[in-house]
């Protein structure tokens with residue numbers, strides 16, 4: 001029996017799963033394929049970590065650990081939907097929700113004082129940020145827009161804002177004293193165990209990391225962000241935004257860079273509200289209100305300040321009336337760019353701004369130009385190049401533009417994904433040293449208290465595999481493949497030496513393979529995009545993340561339409577769905593008006609790939625027939641406009657699943673490779689087709705009124721299932737097929 005493992009995640013993709021998975025089970029079951037579910041949602045992961053506090057019925061297995069092991073085997077065939085990479089405020093909210101549902105979980109210890117509290121805190125902290133993807137991603141990343149999707153975007157272009165040549169939007173970045181410019185990097189000549197320690201001015205040595213095992217050929221980097229320079233830089237940008245009267249916006253990745261970026265976010269909050277913190281900083285601190293949780297957390301906790309709460313609130317509100325205007329996440333609700341560290345995530349936020357003519361939302365619901373503040377200069381230049389290009393040539397034209405697919409290095413926690421446990425906020429001035437087991441100092445930085453120091457690792461095997469994948473994609477497409485590596489950066493220089501070496505292992509005859517700095521690579525790629533040409537971007541992990549939102553959002557309107565495959569290094573398959581996230585605002589829309597505009601196209605594409613993978617691996621030709629039929633159905637969903645619309649009264653996520661099922665059944669009934677499958681699906685196709693109007697009407701009828709899901713992080717099974725499967729007629733056909 002072939003098996004597909006379908007992940008249960010969070011937010012919009014979780015809601016969509018309740019509607020789509022019954023269809024998947026029904027169709028796959030008919031081909032003898034089992035669909036199993038593993039819960040890797042934030043709530044599920046929290047529950048899995050506190051078995052001793054839960055009843056037998058409440059306990060959850062550690063599905064993530066299980067899948068992490070599976071991902072290192074050839075048996076893996078996992079469909080991975082986007083999940084919440086929780087910021088601290090999200091983690092606290094999820095804990096509170098579970099507690100209210102009767103799960104006896106401990107509170108998140110804000111300032112752990114006892115061993116027990118420290119242990120609880122450590123368990124919770126493991127769940128924060130990108131805790132899922134790095135565990136499952138035992139392979140490198142291949143993300144691209146399939147031809148059908150690209151053709152659809154060309155014939156039915158999404159809306160694009162217009163760009164004026166006099167737009168005042170620009171990127172501001174440090175360019176000195178930051179992670180990019182302070183970087184040092186070594187390649188390990190042999191396996192070893194490193195230590196990281198801090199040596200204070202008086203010679204006191206504090207071990208930051210006792211044991212950091214490394215393999216031969218591994219690239220190890222160390223760098224730091226000088227916080228005094230960061231704060232000066234931020235203050236300059238606040239002043240510049242005020243002087244130019246443009247919106248101030250900050251763009252970080254506080255989820256994936258879960259230690260460094262919340263700290264940077266906190267500095268931005270403190271600098272933007274400098275007067276408030278100068279006056280009330282000590283009180284806020286005493287009340288446990290931390291700037292790194294954002295303005296939202298501070299405002300919500302002000303009552304702890306007793307009589308002074310009103311005064312502090314007035315001071316914050318007063319500041320918000322002054323220049324510069326702060327960009328907004330939701331101006332109707334007064335949620336600013338500095339409210340929640342995970343609300344504005346650079347990979348999605350910068351492309352959305354560029355797509356919108358360089359404009360973001362302001363406090364009065366206006367749209368305006370912005371200084372987009374991206375403190376570290378490693379990749380900020382990429383966005384500035386795109387912005388300059390749009391100022392010079394206008395917005396991109398989705399009907400003619402080329403594509404920038406990505407081959408991304410990410411296996412085995414490559415690069416920054418592995419740096420959480422090696423990122424430290426300095427408590428004292430001194431030096432940070434990375435030492436080998438013989439005590440030799442491999443890298444050293446002079447730091448001050450408050451500076452953010454981090455190391456990261458990149459193993460050799462993943463680099464070899466990444467080069468191989470890049471050559472494979474270049475060969476398959478005939479397109480140029482550009483390694484986005486900057487010889488001026490220490491880490492990149494080391495990677496370049498490896499890339500040059502490993503390219504020799506492949507036949508690259510006739511291929512156009514180049515190495516360019518991210519800025520030069522962006523220039524080349526956007527120039528070619530405008531000529532309708534495709535250019536493969538071969539990047540490290542962070543640029544993989546950035547590019548696979550940036551280009552899809554410009555080309556396709558959303559990264560949800562991406563095919564996102566992770567060929568696992570040990571032979572299994574991980575099929576991610578799209579390249580975007582879990583779209584929290586879509587959940588709100590469902591709760592308010594029973595309309596889910598999540599587009600599951602990424603799930604459709606991933607499922608077809610997973611079926612073809614099974615066909616090959618398990619010698620299961622029926623799985624191929626199913627997968628190919630699914631692709632034809634997906635293409636019809638696109639061309640016949642059955643994707644979710646954005647507004648009430650039109651087709652939503654559930655409706656698109658109905659049409660997918662209809663077209664899939666029809667494609668199976670029509671195909672001639674597998675007569676039995678055709679016979680099986682002919683009546684299904686007939687029933688769905690005959691009842692099309694009834695089903696469509698049943699799906700439309702429920703729209704427009706609020707829905708109670710019984711929870712946000714841990715919604716009620718039955719309530720969600722009922723909300724997401726509102727057509728009795730459709731359900732009857734699917735359930736009959738499921739048997």
Ligand SMILES: NC(=O)C1=CN([C@@H]2O[C@H](COP(=O)(O)OP(=O)(O)OC[C@H]3O[C@@H](n4cnc5c(N)ncnc54)[C@H](OP(=O)(O)O)[C@@H]3O)[C@@H](O)[C@H]2O)C=CC1
Pocket residue numbers: 081082083084085086133255342343344345348349352558559560578579580581582583584585586597598599600602
């Ligand atoms: N692979 C993973 O597990 C990932 C997880 N995340 C997590 O997701 C959460 C939210 O992240 P955020 O950066 O806001 O990014 P999202 O991709 O969730 O949201 C950005 C916007 O993209 C659009 N969008 C994304 N996916 C779809 C889809 N399938 N259908 C329709 N529209 C879509 C929507 O905008 P619009 O209004 O423009 O249509 C959405 O509001 C965070 O917790 C983050 O950590 C993020 C990225 C990847």
Ligand SMILES: O=C(O)CCC(=O)C(=O)O
Pocket residue numbers: 085129130131133134255256347544545548579580
């Ligand atoms: O792992 C995460 O936190 C987000 C991942 C992401 O954004 C991506 O893979 O595109």
Ligand SMILES: [Mg+2]
Pocket residue numbers: 347545546548549579580
């Ligand atoms: Mg991303």
